[in-house]
Amino acid sequence: MLTYTLRRLAFAVPALLAISFIIFAILDLAPSDPTAQLPLTIPPEVREKIRLSLGLGEPFAVRYWKWLIQFFVNEPLNLIEQWTGWSFGDGDRLRVLSWQTRSPVVDLIAQRMPQTLWVVGMSYVLGALIAIPIGVISAYRQYSWFDQFGTLFSMVGFSIPTFFTGLLFIVIFSVNLEWFPSIYDTTHEVTDWESFVFQIKQMIMPTMVLGLYNASQISRFMRASMLDNLGQDYVRTARAKGMTEKVVVLVHVMRNSLIPVVTVLALNLPQVFGGAIITEQIFKVNGLGQLLIGAIEGGDIPTVQTLTFIFAVLIVLFNLIADLLYGILDPRIRYD
Amino acid sequence: MPLADGAPATAQQTNGVDDAPVLEVEGLETVFDTRDGAVHAVNGVSFHLRPGELLGVVGESGSGKSVTMMSALQLLPSPPARRTGGMVRFRGQDVDAMTPKAMRRLRGGEIGFVFQDPMTSLNPVFTVGFQIMEPLRKHLRLSKPEARKRAAELLAMVGIPSPEARLNDYPHQFSGGMRQRVMIAIALACEPGVVIADEPTTALDVTIQAQIIELVKDLRQRLGAAIVWITHDLGVIAGIADRVAVMYAGRIVEEGPVLEIFEDPRHPYTRALLETMPHLEGDRPQRLRTIPGQPPVLMETPVACSFAPRCPHAFDKCLAADPRLEPCGAAGHRVACWWTPPEAETEVPA
Numbered sequence: 235m236l237t238y239t240l241r242r243l244a245f246a247v248p249a250l251l252a253i254s255f256i257i258f259a260i261l262d263l264a265p266s267d268p269t270a271q272l273p274l275t276i277p278p279e280v281r282e283k284i285r286l287s288l289g290l291g292e293p294f295a296v297r298y299w300k301w302l303i304q305f306f307v308n309e310p311l312n313l314i315e316q317w318t319g320w321s322f323g324d325g326d327r328l329r330v331l332s333w334q335t336r337s338p339v340v341d342l343i344a345q346r347m348p349q350t351l352w353v354v355g356m357s358y359v360l361g362a363l364i365a366i367p368i369g370v371i372s373a374y375r376q377y378s379w380f381d382q383f384g385t386l387f388s389m390v391g392f393s394i395p396t397f398f399t400g401l402l403f404i405v406i407f408s409v410n411l412e413w414f415p416s417i418y419d420t421t422h423e424v425t426d427w428e429s430f431v432f433q434i435k436q437m438i439m440p441t442m443v444l445g446l447y448n449a450s451q452i453s454r455f456m457r458a459s460m461l462d463n464l465g466q467d468y469v470r471t472a473r474a475k476g477m478t479e480k481v482v483v484l485v486h487v488m489r490n491s492l493i494p495v496v497t498v499l500a501l502n503l504p505q506v507f508g509g510a511i512i513t514e515q516i517f518k519v520n521g522l523g524q525l526l527i528g529a530i531e532g533g534d535i536p537t538v539q540t541l542t543f544i545f546a547v548l549i550v551l552f553n554l555i556a557d558l559l560y561g562i563l564d565p566r567i568r569y570d
Numbered sequence: 571m572p573l574a575d576g577a578p579a580t581a582q583q584t585n586g587v588d589d590a591p592v593l594e595v596e597g598l599e600t601v602f603d604t605r606d607g608a609v610h611a612v613n614g615v616s617f618h619l620r621p622g623e624l625l626g627v628v629g630e631s632g633s634g635k636s637v638t639m640m641s642a643l644q645l646l647p648s649p650p651a652r653r654t655g656g657m658v659r660f661r662g663q664d665v666d667a668m669t670p671k672a673m674r675r676l677r678g679g680e681i682g683f684v685f686q687d688p689m690t691s692l693n694p695v696f697t698v699g700f701q702i703m704e705p706l707r708k709h710l711r712l713s714k715p716e717a718r719k720r721a722a723e724l725l726a727m728v729g730i731p732s733p734e735a736r737l738n739d740y741p742h743q744f745s746g747g748m749r750q751r752v753m754i755a756i757a758l759a760c761e762p763g764v765v766i767a768d769e770p771t772t773a774l775d776v777t778i779q780a781q782i783i784e785l786v787k788d789l790r791q792r793l794g795a796a797i798v799w800i801t802h803d804l805g806v807i808a809g810i811a812d813r814v815a816v817m818y819a820g821r822i823v824e825e826g827p828v829l830e831i832f833e834d835p836r837h838p839y840t841r842a843l844l845e846t847m848p849h850l851e852g853d854r855p856q857r858l859r860t861i862p863g864q865p866p867v868l869m870e871t872p873v874a875c876s877f878a879p880r881c882p883h884a885f886d887k888c889l890a891a892d893p894r895l896e897p898c899g900a901a902g903h904r905v906a907c908w909w910t911p912p913e914a915e916t917e918v919p920a
Contacts, residue, residue: 566694
């Protein structure tokens with residue numbers, strides 16, 4: 235398995251280089267102008283100078299090469315310096331800078347990451363925790379009222395887009411019931427019990443909206459996987475051995491059913507980091523999703539490039555993790 | 571003990587006596603609720619199994635062989651399966667009245683099962699050791715090391731080399747025959763009084779079949795468990811069974827000692843089955859014989875003989891009334907048929 239992992243990682247390098255090139259090229263082809271949002275009173279010569287100062291005057295290859303160096307060499311070195319306190323060279327390296335804020339993109343991401351991880355990550359965990367028991371019970375009691383209700387619920391949850399459920403939740407719980415705030419306050423700090431309660435309260439709605447969506451997806455997966463396995467011969471064997479239903483379902487069937495579900499969970503994990511763009515927008519959670527939208531709107535190409543590329547890295551990485559998990563969970567699969 | 575009619579009553583009186591049946595089934599009826607209506611899969615099957623005996627149950631696919639056994643021990647998924655009648659006793663105890671706990675104790679603890687397809691009957695994600703240890707730990711309350719030791723002994727008993735090491739292997743690391751040996755080890759784990767083998771050799775190739783049959787013969791002598799061997803292979807039955815029950819359309823149409831069934835078959839279906847067997851002797855290979863027609867779709871409880879439409883000897887009575895199992899020929903031989911074979915007419919009054 236170790237050689238397999240190393241081989242996969244080695245293969246990931248050219249794949250990611252190709253992806254980085256495609257991202258860079260596509261964004262370069264896009265007719266976006268970083269000075270478009272500047273006041274109209276600025277004369278064209280000045281605009282041209284601003285563009286040149288952003289490095290846009292250089293040929294494509296040079297810009298791509300510089301970005302590669304900045305992203306793959308300078309930024310990692312910087313991170314290592316920050317984490318370990320060591321220093322490499324003079325520490326005066328050119329970093330990937332945001333055109334909008336003039337601050338390093340990586341710092342921006344580091345700033346936005348916690349909000350996204352809290353809200354989106356929590357909704358993912360919550361979704362899985364709700365979905366797996368629902369899937370198990372729905373499959374075990376197929377066509378019971380519970381199953382019918384669960385099916386309806388997940389169809390609704392899956393087919394209604396989050397921008398609609400988000401607004402619906404705001405109308406019901408913020409406007410009418412006034413239970414939760416409609417805007418996520420990112421400056422809020424948890425210092426004592428009360429501020430903790432407030433943090434929970436403001437997390438509930440975005441988490442629920444995303445969690446509902448995730449749960450409806452995962453529960454269908456879990457149900458289908460359980461149904462596949464409940465009809466298997468080994469289930470009859472387990473019953474014939476006199477195992478309790480609990481053991482039959484929760485040990486024998488579930489262990490098998492979780493294999494594809496865990497794989498799907500791992501494959502979908504990068505979307506947590508990607509942030510649920512729409513949900514973050516609705517609840518004003520200034521996470522990664524919002525950063526990306528803002529960067530796209532402002533023509534902030536370095537930020538868009540970096541974020542998109544980080545998502546690509548995560549997708550490649552979690553694909554590998556999903557494959558490895560599959561190999562760990564299913565003894566029939568060997569990667570040697 | 572007489573093995574014919576009234577077996578349950580006598581069994582209760584002679585409870586505790588060695589020869590009392592371990593497993594008795596009386597008038598078992600099971601239907602499957604399908605979208606097109608209820609399918610009557612088992613229609614009043616009665617049989618019994620004495621200690622140490624090997625009862626062969628034969629019949630073509632869909633005749634209700636497996637369903638009868640699975641239904642008797644409540645292993646059929648319900649719905650769609652539904653028991654509509656009958657009584658099942660294990661060592662004189664009413665199985666249907668048992669608590670779920672006692673039922674689990676019975677399955678795995680006192681009755682072992684070997685299923686048809688060893689490729690799918692073992693859980694692919696658990697080690698063989700875990701799967702053998704499960705019933706040991708549950709029913710015999712063995713500690714983990716004890717169970718492990720016993721599991722290794724069991725593997726050795728069913729002829730798996732280096733059993734200790736193989737406990738850690740997963741089912742896919744075993745060949746088909748080896749997996750069936752593992753299944754047998756699981757079935758025998760708690761030294762059950764009864765083993766139900768549901769077509770245990772059907773999915774195996776012929777040489778492996780022979781090995782498994784030899785193994786069962788050998789283990790039977792050593793452990794003394796009674797075995798119900800479900801198969802559609804008469805050749806297998808001839809080699810190992812003490813008694814044979816022939817099933818057709820969800821009922822037993824003929825039963826008796828194995829020699830009787832092979833030498834003096836009374837039911838036209840049994841005769842037809844025997845004729846379909848290929849013969850190794852004789853001048854030149856003939857075409858294989860088949861039984862014309864299809865087994866009936868059991869949408870309703872039969873009122874006439876179910877085999878009548880395919881039977882070469884059917885006459886008026888066969889279509890008017892449903893024959894019951896009646897004694898005929900030698901002791902223990904019973905048949906459910908209105909027709910009397912010509913060579914038997916002198917022995918038994920019709």
